[in-house]
Amino acid sequence: xxxxxxxxxxxxxxxxxxxxxxxxxxxxxxxxxxxxxxxxxxxxxxxxxxxxxxxxxxxxxxxxxxxxxxxxxxxxxxxxxxxxxxxxxxxxxxxxxxxxxxxxxxxxxxxxxxxxxxxxxxxxxxxxxxxxxxxxxxxxxxxxxxxxxxxxxxxxxxxxxxxxxxxxxxxxxxxxxxxxxxxxxxxxxxxxxxxxxxxxxxxxxxxxxxxxxxxxxxxxxxxxxxxxxxxxxxxxxxxxxx
Numbered sequence: 001x002x003x004x005x006x007x008x009x010x011x012x013x014x015x016x017x018x019x020x021x022x023x024x025x026x027x028x029x030x031x032x033x034x035x036x037x038x039x040x041x042x043x044x045x046x047x048x049x050x051x052x053x054x055x056x057x058x059x060x061x062x063x064x065x066x067x068x069x070x071x072x073x074x075x076x077x078x079x080x081x082x083x084x085x086x087x088x089x090x091x092x093x094x095x096x097x098x099x100x101x102x103x104x105x106x107x108x109x110x111x112x113x114x115x116x117x118x119x120x121x122x123x124x125x126x127x128x129x130x131x132x133x134x135x136x137x138x139x140x141x142x143x144x145x146x147x148x149x150x151x152x153x154x155x156x157x158x159x160x161x162x163x164x165x166x167x168x169x170x171x172x173x174x175x176x177x178x179x180x181x182x183x184x185x186x187x188x189x190x191x192x193x194x195x196x197x198x199x200x201x202x203x204x205x206x207x208x209x210x211x212x213x214x215x216x217x218x219x220x221x222x223x224x225x226x227x228x229x230x231x232x233x234x235x236x237x238x239x240x241x242x
Contacts, residue, residue, distance in 0.1 A: 016040065020214055021158045022049070022224070023121065030121035033110075033161065033180065033224075038216050044073040046182070049118045050110075053085070056235040063090065068239075077105055077184055077220070094241055096184065103187030104223075108241040112178045117237045163210040163226045177233050183223040188213070 017040060022033040032049035039045060053068040067085035073096070074080060082090040096105040112118070214222040 017042075018157070018216070022214075023158055023160045024115065024118065024226075025160050025162045026115065029115075030160075031115050031118040032121060033118060036214060036216075036222060042075040042217060044184075044216055044222065046071045046073075046108075048110075050112075050237045051117060051119055052237070056238065071108065073107060073184070077186065080107065099183070102190055103185060105184040105186065106241075107182045107184055108239060109182065110180045111233050111238040111240065112180075113233060113236050115178065159212065159214055161210060161212050161224065161226060163228070175230060175232055177229055177231060179227040179229050181223075181225040181227075183225065185213070185221040185223050186219065188215075188219065188221040 017038045019035060019037040021035055024031040024033045034049040035047040037045040037047070047070045048068055055063045055066050055068055063082070063084070069083045069085045069087070072081055072083060074093075077096060079093040079095050081093055084090065096107055098104070099106055210226050212224045212226075214224070216222050
């Protein structure tokens, strides 16, 4: 799913205000946690970095067996929807949830048995070269789309997440899993206590590895909270939002 945002730029001709590659760094490797885009309409879009985007389970047991393409948070930050592979929109609108009274909204979380469930960049900071062939682009619109792509590439940023628990020692995924909470901070200037949200199982030992901010637009930050938790989850990768 790496560079899914570029596919939308080229194939659909959509322009975007900004995009961010979310890269998770361990002692030896770089893993692609996903891509975040800010659309011209101020929607925040998440493109997964998981190697297999087949939906195995959801809170309401819906969409099992479908393939996830991206998640779109609406401009009002209060609701979002799922788009499946092929561009089919799920009509159901899912609401974000307020966390206390400090301007934090819970969007969704991602749980992984192993970081091997994520697309990998090359070792020691190297990258793989990826080529794509795009078809069906109207010749009359090719110059505009090329200009959009060039502008977006120049403005794109890489956000590197460096959880402390992944730097000190080799991590053991036996009876442990990784949890990433995606939060929206509507009052980023306020000092607040940050916690991870809704792991899929009860965890006796809870370790927050790191918290990272991505400034999306004026007074709106995306926050990613990484935790390394005791326990096992039912699937290799599991999304949650309730």
